[in-house]
Amino acid sequence: MIPKDLTKDTKTRLQSIKGQIDGLIKMLDEGKDPEKILIQFKAAKSGLDKAHYLLLDEVFRKSLAIKISETSDACPGNCGNEEQIEMLRQQFPAIEVDDLMEKMKEISWLKNQLDRFNQFGSK
Numbered sequence: 787m788i789p790k791d792l793t794k795d796t797k798t799r800l801q802s803i804k805g806q807i808d809g810l811i812k813m814l815d816e817g818k819d820p821e822k823i824l825i826q827f828k829a830a831k832s833g834l835d836k837a838h839y840l841l842l843d844e845v846f847r848k849s850l851a852i853k854i855s856e857t858s859d860a861c862p863g864n865c866g867n868e869e870q871i872e873m874l875r876q877q878f879p880a881i882e883v884d885d886l887m888e889k890m891k892e893i894s895w896l897k898n899q900l901d902r903f904n905q906f907g908s909k
Contacts, residue, residue, distance in 0.1 A: 789852065792845045799837040806830040839883075846886040853893045854878060860900040867896050 807830055813823050858871050874893055881889055 788845060788849045792848050793841075796837055796841045796845055799833060799840065803830055803833045803837065806833065842883045842886060846890060847881075850881070850886060850890050850893060851878065853890065853897060857893055857897040857900060860897065860904060862904070865900055865903050867899060871896060 806826060810823065810826050810830060813826065854871070854875055858875060861868055861871055870892075874889065874896075877889075
């Protein structure tokens with residue numbers, strides 16, 4: 787559902803965090819200074835928080851925009867969902883990060899309905 791090209795930055799960040807986690811495990815195994823371990827732990831947590839936000843605010847928002855556009859283009863004007871599609875399109879700029887998943891599910895459902903409508907209508 788999410789285009790792979792949009793997840794590249796998030797995956798790169800997660801790989802970096804994975805390296806930090808591996809480093810933390812090594813530091814614990816070697817009995818390193820607890821203060822240094824805590825600093826690295828906080829850095830890994832901060833990196834994970836940033837990757838999480840990037841995924842939600844960048845990747846999911848762009849994915850939703852693409853899906854809204856595709857769904858709008860798929861509606862021939864008499865698909866029965868014009869109002870709902872238009873409402874999502876108008877709401878898009880103000881959608882809160884916490885609501886992105888719900889809206890992505892909603893637009894995906896609409897797109898599936900339109901795909902079926904267009905398949906049935908073209909026969």
